[in-house]
Amino acid sequence: MLEEELKSEGKCMFCEQLFSPKEIKKHLVKHLADMEKTDAAGKTQTYCHIEVVAAEMFLHLLVKGNKKMEIIDDFLRGIWLDCCDHMSGFRHKNIEIEMDEKVKDIFVPKVKIFHDYDYGSTTRVFLTGLKYYDLNLKDDIILLSRNEPLKIMCSICKIKPAVNICSVCLWDRDSVFCESCSKKHEKICNDFDEYSSMPIVNSPRMGICGYTGGYIDTERDGVYKKT
Numbered sequence: 001m002l003e004e005e006l007k008s009e010g011k012c013m014f015c016e017q018l019f020s021p022k023e024i025k026k027h028l029v030k031h032l033a034d035m036e037k038t039d040a041a042g043k044t045q046t047y048c049h050i051e052v053v054a055a056e057m058f059l060h061l062l063v064k065g066n067k068k069m070e071i072i073d074d075f076l077r078g079i080w081l082d083c084c085d086h087m088s089g090f091r092h093k094n095i096e097i098e099m100d101e102k103v104k105d106i107f108v109p110k111v112k113i114f115h116d117y118d119y120g121s122t123t124r125v126f127l128t129g130l131k132y133y134d135l136n137l138k139d140d141i142i143l144l145s146r147n148e149p150l151k152i153m154c155s156i157c158k159i160k161p162a163v164n165i166c167s168v169c170l171w172d173r174d175s176v177f178c179e180s181c182s183k184k185h186e187k188i189c190n191d192f193d194e195y196s197s198m199p200i201v202n203s204p205r206m207g208i209c210g211y212t213g214g215y216i217d218t219e220r221d222g223v224y225k226k227t
């Protein structure tokens with residue numbers, strides 16, 4: 001379903017410009033380094049710049065280093081994952097990371113870990129520590145960038161953005177539909193009408209279990225909008 005041409009782009013929270021995943025990573029460094037210079041005169045705390053990736057989707061987070069790992073778990077649940085409060089956990093290689101460990105002790109620059117949500121139908125996302133910054137900020141966690149809704153078009157008409165996914169036919173490529181093609185799918189898929197019609201959302205958990213969208217950054221959690 002996630003096809004070749006799916007191109008992800010994210011806006012910079014500071015200047016609102018759109019960038020590719022590679023560019024945004026470099027671009028944010030400029031803002032953060034500038035902020036660090038400006039803040040150097042005041043009282044600062046260590047923050048970790050963290051990249052989170054799930055296939056074409058990504059998040060850039062700035063997290064206060066002395067907070068516990070559970071702050072990131074909560075954030076991931078809120079923006080991408082939570083359907084019915086499944087269990088979750090972070091791992092580095094095969095070692096479990098406790099939720100009460102400090103963010104800065106885990107996200108040493110270049111370290112890669114992963115997070116699993118739901119040990120049945122698992123959604124796995126990958127996190128990389130990019131750099132530490134000493135900043136004077138109020139927030140404990142800030143969303144610096146996120147991919148805009150991917151260009152997922154209806155698998156039948158190919159003209160309109162898809163709004164529904166069939167969670168039963170999910171493994172088939174032709175399983176995302178616009179409003180009118182959703183009606184056609186209802187006729188050939190008995191489950192679709194009953195329970196398997198799920199909304200297209202901007203999350204790697206789309207179409208899985210009861211996931212219908214997040215509660216953080218909801219304006220970017222919808223379907224693709226033609227520009």
Ligand SMILES: [Zn+2]
Nearest residue numbers: 012014015016
């Ligand atoms: Zn910017």
Ligand SMILES: [Zn+2]
Nearest residue numbers: 083084209210
């Ligand atoms: Zn669930």
Ligand SMILES: [Zn+2]
Nearest residue numbers: 154157178181
């Ligand atoms: Zn259609």
Ligand SMILES: [Zn+2]
Nearest residue numbers: 166169189192
């Ligand atoms: Zn179906």
